[in-house]
Amino acid sequence: MSAAPEAAAPAARTAGPPLWLLLELTYRCPLHCVFCYNPTEFARAGPELATADWLRVLDEARALGAVQLGLSGGEPLVREDLEEIVAHAHGLGFYINLITSGIGMTEARIAALKSAGLDHIQLSFQDSTREMNDFLSSTRTFELKSKVAGLIRDHGYPMVLNVVLHRHNIDHVGEILAMAERMGAQYVELANTQYYGWAWLNRDELLPSRAQLERAEAVTQEFRARVGTGMKVYFVVPDYFETRPKPCMSGLGSVFLAVAPDGTAMPCHAARMLPGLELPNVRESPVRSIWYDSQAFNRFRGQAWMKEPCRSCPEREKDFGGCRCQAYLLTGDADNADPVCSLSPHHHLVTEAVARAEAAAGVQRTPGEQVLTFRDHRTSIPVRIRTPRATE
Amino acid sequence: MTTDLDPGVRPVIGTGLRLQYEPAQSAHVLLYPEGMVKLNGTAGAILERCDGARTVTEIVHDLERTYGASGLMKDVSAFLAYALEKHWVELRA
Numbered sequence: 001m002s003a004a005p006e007a008a009a010p011a012a013r014t015a016g017p018p019l020w021l022l023l024e025l026t027y028r029c030p031l032h033c034v035f036c037y038n039p040t041e042f043a044r045a046g047p048e049l050a051t052a053d054w055l056r057v058l059d060e061a062r063a064l065g066a067v068q069l070g071l072s073g074g075e076p077l078v079r080e081d082l083e084e085i086v087a088h089a090h091g092l093g094f095y096i097n098l099i100t101s102g103i104g105m106t107e108a109r110i111a112a113l114k115s116a117g118l119d120h121i122q123l124s125f126q127d128s129t130r131e132m133n134d135f136l137s138s139t140r141t142f143e144l145k146s147k148v149a150g151l152i153r154d155h156g157y158p159m160v161l162n163v164v165l166h167r168h169n170i171d172h173v174g175e176i177l178a179m180a181e182r183m184g185a186q187y188v189e190l191a192n193t194q195y196y197g198w199a200w201l202n203r204d205e206l207l208p209s210r211a212q213l214e215r216a217e218a219v220t221q222e223f224r225a226r227v228g229t230g231m232k233v234y235f236v237v238p239d240y241f242e243t244r245p246k247p248c249m250s251g252l253g254s255v256f257l258a259v260a261p262d263g264t265a266m267p268c269h270a271a272r273m274l275p276g277l278e279l280p281n282v283r284e285s286p287v288r289s290i291w292y293d294s295q296a297f298n299r300f301r302g303q304a305w306m307k308e309p310c311r312s313c314p315e316r317e318k319d320f321g322g323c324r325c326q327a328y329l330l331t332g333d334a335d336n337a338d339p340v341c342s343l344s345p346h347h348h349l350v351t352e353a354v355a356r357a358e359a360a361a362g363v364q365r366t367p368g369e370q371v372l373t374f375r376d377h378r379t380s381i382p383v384r385i386r387t388p389r390a391t392e
Numbered sequence: 393m394t395t396d397l398d399p400g401v402r403p404v405i406g407t408g409l410r411l412q413y414e415p416a417q418s419a420h421v422l423l424y425p426e427g428m429v430k431l432n433g434t435a436g437a438i439l440e441r442c443d444g445a446r447t448v449t450e451i452v453h454d455l456e457r458t459y460g461a462s463g464l465m466k467d468v469s470a471f472l473a474y475a476l477e478k479h480w481v482e483l484r485a
Contacts (some may be wrong), residue, residue, distance in 0.1 A: 017416045019428065065416025066426060095410055095423035120408060120425045158408050160425065 004144045015301060017065025018257035018291050021094075023054060025082070026074040026261050030103050035164050035199040035206060038074065039272050042384060046262035051081040053282065057259055060287035062092040066257065069094040072330045074261065077104035086287045088186060090117025095218050097122060099162075102148035112152045119151050124162040149183045160187040165216065166206035167357065173216040177223045178269045185231060190220065192238035196270040196325055207357035212243060241351050244315070245322025245338035250302035251323060265290045267297050270325040274334050274346065300324055300334075397448060397476070402421045402484040404444030409480060411439050422480055429480070436470055444484050448472060 039045075049057075058069075076082055077100055080178040089096050097111070097120040104191055110388075123145065148242050153159050161180050165173070173190065180188045197204045208216075220235045227233075249256045251269040259265050263281045266272060272279065278295045291297055299305065303316060310321040321327070322338020330339045331346045339346040406409050410423045413436070420436030422429040429438065429455075439453045452465045475481045 019417075065414065067412075067414055067416075067421065070424070070426075093412060095428075097425055119410065122425070122437065152395075157423075 015253060015292060016255065018061060018287075019066060019255045020068045020070075021058075021061045022067040022070040022072060022256070022258040023057070023076065023085075024258065024260050024269065025054070025076045025079045025385050028078045029074040029101075030078075031101055032073070033164075033198065035193040037194065037197040037270060038121050039197055040201055042083070042332075043285055044304065045260065045264075048079075048261045049373055050281070051084060051257075051299075053263065054081075054085050057282050057287060058085070059191060060090055061257065062089075062094060062193040064288055064291060067093070069096045070099060072097065072099040075101055075103060077102075077109065077390050083109070083116050086118050087116035095119050099124065101125075101147055105148045107150060107151060110155050114155045119161070121157050122160045122162050123148060123152065125164065132287065143321060146183055146341045149185070151378070153184055158187065159185045160189070162189045162191060162382075164191050164193055166199075167208045167210070167290065168206070168214065172221070174219045177220070181231060183228065187232045187234070188193075189234045189236065190216075191236045194239070196273075197328070200329055203353065204356055204360065207238070207353060208238060208356070209358045213237070217293045217373070237297070237328075239323075239340045240354055243342040244339055245319050245326070245340040247319045247327075248338070250324035251283065251320035253291075253297040254301070254320075257287070257297075265294075265296070266286055268323075269324065272327055276334075305335055307333075307337070309341075309345075310337045314344065368390060394425065397473050399449040399452075399465070399469070400445050400447050402443040402447050403451075403472055403481040404475070404484055405442055406479045406482050411436075435471065435475075438468055439475065439480065442472075442481050 004347045021086075026048055027045060029036075029037055029384075030368055039201070044346065048265060048381075068307040071082070073079075076098060079085070079270055082098075086096055086098075102123050125145070147157055149161075163169075163176055163180075163181070169176070170192075176189065176190070192207050192208070193199045195206075199206060215236075217235060220233055224233055229236045249268050252271070256268065257265060258267075258269040259282055262284045264272065264279050264283055264321050265285075265287070277299060280290045280294045280296060282290065285294070303311070306316065306321055310316050319338075319341075322340055324334045324338075326338050328339065330349045336346060337344040339349050341347060396397060406422060406424075411420060412423065413419070414421050417430055418441065420431045422439065424433060427445075437455060438451065441454055446454070449465075452468050455468065456462055456464050458485065462481075472481065
């Protein structure tokens, strides 16, 4: 890394390449998911990058060694230049994964994406609170998803389905898996909601109870036993129910680089919320200096930023203190241990949230009662951090 | 793990996976959805030859010629059995 200036932090000089590039091509999306991880203030973001900007980002990141490329959003199919971006990335040698709701996918587009060199498609069920009803009753949405699933299979892609779970759909895991089987899915990821962005806003309405979680895992186990190797099912437990944090992004600034629709470069796709992080923009800085020299990408490299109990913890090499965004959202300080960790002095904030979910899960609501905030331009607001509440 | 591999089969990189050399990592990598395996030199040299046309025997002969070695069948075969288990390669008759 000879280009790194003398002033760069020591960690910057030892940083490896940004192997993993995520381009959030747009915040535009036809859906309104209550668990979307996009920032709640997305409507305030500046204009989207032009095609030429995205192509330049691909050139620069690839030159640094980036090789895995995720294309997401919003809904990436909204971008009419998606095929051009894929073709360029393929020419550079990226392995390209499209993360889509399938809305906007047609025979013509998938054929064009395939010939442009798209490697993989992950079809998600997005707006589950509304859509899941359609889905479970085999109506409109199921037909759309089935059609897209068929297109994916016909074009020689493995059929990979991602379903985000939360309190309002987790009891239907059996039906979801049966439907996925009918759809010919080869891989199903049952991903419990992670609490950032819109999901954070709606957290207390989305967290399942422990009993729900255990039932869902048992149903998944039974399904696995019945279907065998024909379909692979991944069940991702929500980290609020764990006692050790996830090794988020293998540590910020380690392998992952995300670029938001307006060109903001981030060491994690939720990092926009972190205070004191001077996020660079690809419109103004080359990817090399963003990755190696910027404050934002060096801020959490290494271990010097850690506080106790992480600083002296033998597990810090394994989990890097967990998720900085979760530490900030729950404790108000991004340098704290992720409170998912039972060694964190703030762990009670997580267990209390789970306890509230237990209590709330039993409450019957009147039909039509609006308790969730759907992702929308109208409801777009700055992020709120949660200050510990003494009483509920 | 070391189930015996028929030396007449023709291994090929698994569907949806891609093998390529990455200068930034000075290594061959195997790319798959949301993941990547960085291969050591030996693994890279073997997988590079898994084109679905060459048999295991032919791959071994090629490696022995290239690296001036002999008696590689056992090691190559064991690695390919492992790669098969990991779905890194598939077999063609």
